[in-house]
Amino acid sequence: MFGFGEHQEAMTAQCPCCQTQMQDKGTHGVRLGGVTGLLGAGMDAVLGNVGEDANEAFEKKMTVQLFVCPQCREVSMKYVTGL
Helix, strand or coil: CCCCCCCCCCCCCECCCCCCECEEEEEEEEEEECCCHHHHHHHHHHHCHHHHHHHHHHEEEEEEEEEECCCCCCEEEEEEEEC
């Protein structure tokens, strides 16, 4: 966080289907939960910023490292942080 000896280890992955070394596509955020559809849109429309805050209260977010196989296009994710 503040650079005091903290470093993220390089992650690697091997494709479970064809055993090829997978390409690292970096970290990506994944949103789980939240209020969607008409209820979420209605909350945002009626409550404005309060509706967005309420929606975020029901969301869970995590960060994953994404890997893609260049041969068979298999996708793999490894958990980094969140929830």
